[in-house]
Amino acid sequence: MEDRMTGWRGKRRVVDLGIQRAWTEEISEEDLKNYIGGRGLNGKFFLDRVDSSLSPASPDNPLAFAVGPLSGTFAPCSGWTSVSTISPVPYSSRYGHAALPGHWGPQLKYSGFDQLIIRGKAERPVYLAIEGEQVHFEEAKHLLGKDTVETTVAIQEERKDRNIEVLCIGPAGERLAAFANVTNRFSWTGDHIGLGYVFGSKNLKAIAVCGNTPVSLHHPDRFLQTCLSLRQRIHRDPHASRLREEGSFLLLNRNGRGFGIKNYTEASQPDAAEKWRNAYLTNYQYGKEGCFSCPIHCGRITEIEGNYFGGLHFESAWSLGPRIGIDQWEKTLWLHRVCQLQGLDPCSTGSLLSWIMDCSEKGVLSSQDLGPTLCQWGDEKAARQIIESITERKGIGEILGQGCLRAAKSLGKGLEEAPHFQGMDLPARDPRSSIEYALTRALFPMEWDYLQSLSPSVPAPPAPAHPEESQGNGMMEGIVSLERRRVLADLNSICPLVAARLSLLSASDMGDLLSAATEMEWDGQPLMAAAARTMEVEKGLWQRFGPEKMDLDPFPLRLFNSPEEKNRVIQEKTNDDGLNTPWID
Ligand code: SF4
Incomplete structure (x- = not known):
């Protein structure tokens, strides 16, 4: 047809x-x-x-x-x-x-x-x-x-x-x-x-x-030339090279600061985090894999005891490692493999496990609540039992399979320990590590992924090539502008890490590609307008399908109320100048 x-x-x-x-x-x-x-x-x-x-x-x-x-x-x-x-x-x-x-x-x-x-x-x-x-x-x-x-x-x-x-x-x-x-x-x-x-x-x-129907292009030669020059730019870019070599472990910042350990009761320390990352890259990284038409290949192939598998990224590894008190890579990798085979989100699984372990340590949950699956920090065997109870839907797995917030509500315990914002799990990066990051989580909780754990090792985006991409003068404008660029990448099926977070493909670049592919001429303005329109539609859908009150369940108060825990988090330097703050070291 x-x-x-x-x-x-x-x-x-x-x-x-x-x-x-x-x-x-x-x-x-x-x-x-x-x-x-x-x-x-x-x-x-x-x-x-x-x-x-x-x-x-x-x-x-x-x-x-x-x-x-x-x-x-x-x-x-x-x-x-x-x-x-x-x-x-x-x-x-x-x-x-x-x-x-x-x-x-x-x-x-x-x-x-x-x-x-x-x-x-x-x-x-x-x-x-x-x-x-x-x-x-x-x-x-x-x-x-x-x-x-x-x-x-x-x-x-x-x-x-x-x-x-x-x-x-x-x-x-x-x-x-x-x-x-x-x-x-x-x-x-x-x-x-x-x-x-x-x-x-x-x-x-x-x-x-x-399927085998090729995509028809309006100006095939122009399209090819644009693709070649963009690919060349990506090949030459030093950050793209690092992404190729280190995968998403690139996102662990230079000093390894600001990532939550043991359900955010501790914060990552520079040397330990660096050592943790290097141990993977040296001992378990076997090769690379990539998405369709990607010149970078940030995916990692892992080797452990003669077994090979892909799919590991920084956030999932952290979630099943330091976040639950495990620092031995073998244990993290096998837990990750179990999640992958069973079809469980490894990050949410880590979030749930960290909640159970935290509640067990504090005595909030006991063996009366959890039965034999009560587990302590770093207890990989008990973690496996919990995963098994969820995937087989047996015993406490029936409740835990609903995720930690619903489980806390069902059990009537551990609500304050549940790591979430508006019901969405929190990523590895501690929301207290920077004001911008906490606001980003609060404004866009559905954008739950490791890309928001962007850290000081990733450079500030270059000056926008087009005024429509401008980040504005204030912090809020900067946050919204970055999310808009991320939405724009999604509208075009482009990797958000490459386009929005590393700024390797701008709105103008996507406009050039679209102008050659379609029968219309595009530049940054209509593209950014389409992204803004999409965000408005999604906001409307959240109101239509969401709870009556949008302000239910903000960040757990314990993250801010306990001076003891607050002091454990090493604050990144912040200022009010805008979005560049998270990249300042
Ligand atoms: S498209 Fe993005 S996520 Fe996929 S391999 Fe390339 S850089 Fe990685």
Whole structure:
């Protein structure tokens, strides 16, 4: 089928699992121009079509996947996919979106679509095989209980296609753990919003997708030249080189300050953090892996005792290491591997474990609450038992699988120790480590990922190439401006780490790529306007699907009330001059 326009497909695929039917809808040119792609298109879909009374487990809760006009092309770092749904993670369920790295989105584009909407609930477990225009609803009973690696391999063998991209859940998603994730190609995960739970609630084990329709470009030569020059710039950039060599461990700052240890009761110390990172890079880093069309390859391949696996990044390693009092890498890596195979978000798992260990030490939770799974700091064996109880949904695992905030509410204990903001887990970086960072968490709690743990080792972004990207004069303007650039990256399926955090691809660069790909001329202004529009839509969706009071459950007060704990955190130097503060050393 011929595309309506260049760059985009101009179409969405809608699949109803309940009646096992699929159909195609046109996406209006106005929406494409105003929202471009990714989370812009997803947000607009929810705004127009989704009723506010939906719960995460409702069959009508849509799973929306979208890519942008650069997806599936030679544009650098353009392999990301935006996924949106009503999320089970915050205690009052809300609209949530996750950015999925890897290789899945470009295949959706090659199948002929910019967006995929999945609704309904299958009567029996199924997996979807989308092969070009064809959608197959396949029995998945034989896949139940299989981990994420076994599931991926089994589907590829069944389809007789090693290149089909599989996005699947593990046992944690089948058993409806609220922080279950989805995995593409063994390593790349969509975390933080409980996508695995929503898959599981729909009896959907996996979505395999492939296609062979190339993306048509308006000015192919101009597009190629732009891609080549941007790739050259990335290759020459010293920070991109460091990202290639160290992976996301680059984000651990030069002095290793400001990252929470033992549920934020201690702060990282410079030498120890550096030693911790170097131990991984020297002893366990085996190789590198990358997303579709990425010239950097920041993903790490880990080797341990003759086993090889990808998917480890700084935040997940910290969450299952120092954050729960473990400083031996072997223990962290095996815990990480268990989460990966079971399809559990490793960061939220670490957050939950840190809460249990903290509560156990303080006597807030006892063996009467937790049974045999009571565990102390650094107790890797007990941590494994807890993970097992969640993925098998047995005993206390039934409650713990809801995440630490809901578990604290169910047990009526440990609320003050629960590390969260508005129901979202807190990342590794301590919110007290800088004013900007705390405000960023407070303003954008759904942007839960290690990219917000940006640290002084990463340079201040260069001066914006275009006035629309300007960070403004004040701290708040700076924070909002940085998040807007991150949203812009998402609209274009571009890696937010490369575009927004390292500033290696500006709005002007994306405008050049879009002008060559589509039939329109773009510059920074309409692009930044599309990002701002998307943020407005998401704000509206949060109000529509969120709790009545948006100010419920702020940062746990203990982070600020206890002088003892406060004094343990080494404060970064701050000033009121704007966003450059977190980079000042
Ligand atoms: S830098 Fe890393 S996360 Fe970003 S596109 Fe490349 S491999 Fe993926």
